[in-house]
């Protein structure tokens with residue numbers, strides 16, 4: 257539609273493609289691991305267990321974030337470790 | 350139709366005003382709020398995990414990437430409504446109440462368990478209605494439930510849930526042609542105060558395509574109407590404006606005709 261040298265439909269209006277891509281990524285993940293939602297609590301429990309073999313941490317101290325993408329996903333696990341004072345207190349005990 | 354769109358728009362509108370807001374998806378098994386909010390790729394834990402004690406609330410809350418004050422609590426895709434319990438919901442809401450100015454609950458359709466739990470602990474309710482006979486009738490039933498099956502209704506000495514009507518997908522063209530009920534018609538029947546009138550608008554589809562609440566997307570009549578509704582919700586006096594629908598631009602119409 258550029259016979260007049262400019263486009264009547266600006267490119268930004270084409271959001272359907274974005275919608276399709278978002279769905280493809282999401283559904284690929286959902287179909288692949290329908291039970292993924294239920295794996296996360298187990299994964300968290302195991303991670304906590306391993307760490308607790310070595311130090312005392314709180315169940316609250318683990319924060320898990322995820323970002324799904326088309327070629328890869330990332331899982332970010334943040335564990336708040338006890339501060340030096342708390343640690344030395346534990347050691348002394 | 351329009352509950353999830355409205356939940357996303359209202360919560361984003363509140364957060365934009367600096368109010369700390371969380372929006373919860375109560376549509377267990379059919380979650381869609383995450384898609385409309387654009388955080389679907391970041392869901393790790395959900396509302397059900399929290400209720401069942403498998404995750405801490407703060408682990409399930411997803412912080413919006415655009416607004417610091419906005420958080421989403423997604424629901425489960427794999428469970429069903431029975432995974433929700435009244436006690437579980439109450440516990441989560443009580444915890445959220447300590448932190449947030451507003452808790453927006455996106456109810457599923459119908460009047461079954463999910464919808465009843467979404468409304469049970471409410472202080473205020475936004476009844477989303479389309480100007481169609483079936484929708485207005487359903488809204489009337491929901492109003493009945495708000496007045497009988499909520500904590501405020503069951504506990505004596507409490508004010509009833511404050512209900513507001515939000516009319517959406519309003520098509521001024523069809524109203525003018527007498528094909529669609531007017532705002533006045535609907536309000537006369539429901540007899541509750543009007544929170545806003547949202548025009549039928551292609552901007553809503555656009556925003557859902559890209560996963561952006563309509564008030565955070567490119568300026569649109571529907572977005573502006575939602576911002577007005579939010580202003581009224583927080584107690585500002587804003588006159589109701591009934592905007593004509595957004596139509597395709599002049600050139601686009603020209604091309605449709607000549608094509």
Ligand SMILES: Nc1ncnc2c1ncn2[C@@H]1O[C@H](COP(=O)(O)OP(=O)(O)OP(=O)(O)O)[C@@H](O)[C@H]1O
Pocket residue numbers: 350351352353354355376456457458517518519547548549550551553554557571
């Ligand atoms: N103002 C509007 N203009 C045009 N389309 C709209 C408008 N509001 C909502 N829609 C469209 O209506 C459809 C349903 O909207 P939405 O998902 O918000 O409804 P819902 O009430 O949450 O539905 P459900 O009962 O399935 O949860 C969507 O396709 C949405 O894009």
Ligand SMILES: [Mg+2]
Pocket residue numbers: 352353354376381456457458
């Ligand atoms: Mg919905």
